[in-house]
């Protein structure tokens with residue numbers, strides 16, 4: 001079965017203690033700002049991701065599903081570059097038999113966290129007040 005998926009391309013531009021990551025798929029582009037992290041836990045800080053609107057074409061809303069896809073693709077790319085960031089997943093993903101703290105969500109939460117995987121990911125996105133989207 002052929003899976004139709006967006007192919008994403010990333011490029012990191014460093015300007016001293018901060019910079020941007022240029023993110024592109026076939027038709028759209030957005031820059032994501034980052035800062036160098038002062039801690040040994042991360043190399044860069046990028047969460048919460050401000051990815052509500054494309055930069056090109058301008059002012060077009062990015063759907064929540066596409067935001068989650070971008071988050072996951074960027075996370076994979078950063079890990080291939082051996083860059084640790086605050087959008088990384090917890091080292092060990094285990095689930096507890098305790099429900100996610102979000103609203104009526106019926107998923108089990110990640111061990112040691114309040115949320116299930118989906119709501120954990122949504123919590124890394126900026127202005128996503130309605131985590132349930």
Ligand SMILES: [Zn+2]
Pocket residue numbers: 100101102105106107115116117118119
């Ligand atoms: Zn949940």
